[in-house]
Amino acid sequence: MSTSSAPTRSAIVIGGGIAGLSAAFDLHRAGWRVDIHEAAGLWGGKVQSSPVGDRLVDAGPDTFLARATAGYQMCQDLGLEGELTSPVAPVPAYIARAGRLYPLPTxxxxxxxxxxxxxxxxxxxxxxxxxxxxxxxxxxxxxxxxxxxxxxxxxxxxxxxxxxxxxxxxxxxxxxxxxxxxxxxxxxxxxxxxxxxxxxxxxxxxxxxMPSTGPTLGSAKPAQPVFYGLPGGIARIVDGIIAALTAGGAGLHLNSPIASLADAMARADAVVVATPTAAAAHLLEPVSPSAAAELAAIPYSSVAQAVVEIPRSGVERELDASGIMFPRGEGRLITACTWLSSKWAHYHRPDSVLLRLSSGRYGDERNAALTDDELVDALLADLRSVEAVTAEPIARRVKRWTPAFPQYAPGHLARVERILGAVAADAPALRLVGAAYRGIGVPACIDDGRSAAASLVDALG
Ligand SMILES: Cc1cc2nc3c(=O)[nH]c(=O)nc-3n(C[C@H](O)[C@H](O)[C@H](O)COP(=O)(O)OP(=O)(O)OC[C@H]3O[C@@H](n4cnc5c(N)ncnc54)[C@H](O)[C@@H]3O)c2cc1C
The missing domain is CATH 1.10.3110.10 (protoporphyrinogen ix oxidase, domain 3)
Structure with missing residues (x-):
């Protein structure tokens, strides 16, 4: 990935989530000097894996849509495409209603x-x-x-x-x-x-x-993959990008929040802001106030997830799907239980099951008042309303994401056009990328980052 001649252009990328890393990856491949500043002590933002018991388990996304090709393309560029897997569960999911489980209608x-x-x-x-x-x-x-x-x-x-x-x-x-x-x-x-x-x-x-859109979310088992996953976690994409950037001599700065966009713009030919919108709005305030005001108006939901490993003998029903969705009308804290070890072959073990219990949705922040132990207990109690789980977890991990998901209100696309239009007028060598703009999923964020890199290379050479 290293370039043979000295870089002629430079960029600073603010935010080391998947969108910022994707932008940095392509700018670097185009021969630019790239410095990435990440506020946290880890790369990847929401794309992370961390231990549950003795193995690494996805802590944010565990999958990405196959139909949106940017995810597959990035895996191909990193040499990971041969390792992509698809969910093995035969029925997509169940929906809980009044103590009963119903398979998603075909x-x-x-x-x-x-x-x-x-x-x-x-x-x-x-x-x-x-x-x-x-x-x-x-x-x-x-x-x-x-x-x-x-x-x-x-x-x-x-x-x-x-x-x-x-x-x-x-x-x-x-x-x-x-x-x-x-x-x-x-x-x-x-x-x-x-x-x-x-x-x-x-x-x-x-x-x-249906026949022309290819594989579809929520239909019965399709012939082609709808989703991809990676043994070892989706964060291997992050690891791959970081390895390429490290090998090429890019400037990688963890624990390095950027406080002034004007300073960053003075130090490089171009800047990519790849943070959630609160940070982006704060950075943009002195540079593009109208864009900052619109950014600040995009709300987020927060989620907290517990992943638990339970002895197989402690779960009575056959886990023959990717999990259970709990509609808002159930009034429960739990929003979903993903049967990770049924969904993915790479999480399967004969003697235990791996369950991801999710909570939190826009307008429901009840999980914030609970300690980690209380959260696990409450989520398991909700799960027991539809599924007999008689054993306690032998391993557990709680992960809280605040903020987690930007919420696209009606008119969102027009708002994004206004934001990007204002930034183009106020700071032509600045790009905004990430989940808040044109799509929340991993492929959309990769595509957004790579498109920003391409447009900077087009504009500046
Ligand atoms: C629990 C969960 C499950 C998900 N599941 C899926 C899934 O299965 N499939 C899928 O496709 N998508 C999924 N998503 C969505 C997807 O993971 C995210 O939308 C995407 O990863 C967001 O990437 P990003 O780069 O835009 O932002 P982020 O990942 O939020 O990265 C932004 C980075 O900017 C940094 N930052 C903030 N302020 C500053 C500053 N001032 N200076 C420097 N750095 C700063 C932050 O620390 C962060 O690392 C999930 C998300 C969550 C939370």
């Missing part, structure tokens, strides 16, 4: 059913709820406001509250720890937005789209 995409007969047979949604969804088949197009609407408002209008609360919210809201009544259709669920545009019926449009 033919649903992001929780929106495309087969109302299959939905009726599934039992999760009442006969009245299924009947209500038929309104979608004939209703006029649902009006938008300035081209966007909340996912909740759209789904409630077309499919009714029951499907929205017990299917769409756990799937789409669950991914980003969001409240779908406050989440942008265009930014939060682009596939649903495409169905709306094809519309007016979401059920029919998604049914038509």
């Amino acid at each position: 033919g649903s995409m992001l929780g929106v059913p495309t087969d109302l007969d299959a939905l009726a047979n599934n039992g999760l949604i009442s006969a009245e709820g299924v009947e209500r969804a038929k309104v979608d088949l004939s209703a006029d197009a649902t009006p938008l406001v300035d081209g966007d609407i909340s996912i909740g408002a759209l789904c409630r209008a077309r499919l009714g509250d029951e499907i929205t609360d017990w299917l769409v919210d756990p799937l789409i809201g669950g991914i980003n720890a969001s409240d779908i009544d406050l989440l942008s259709l265009r930014a939060g669920a682009p596939i649903l937005a495409a169905a709306y545009d094809l519309g007016p019926s979401l059920v029919k449009s998604l049914g038509e789209m």
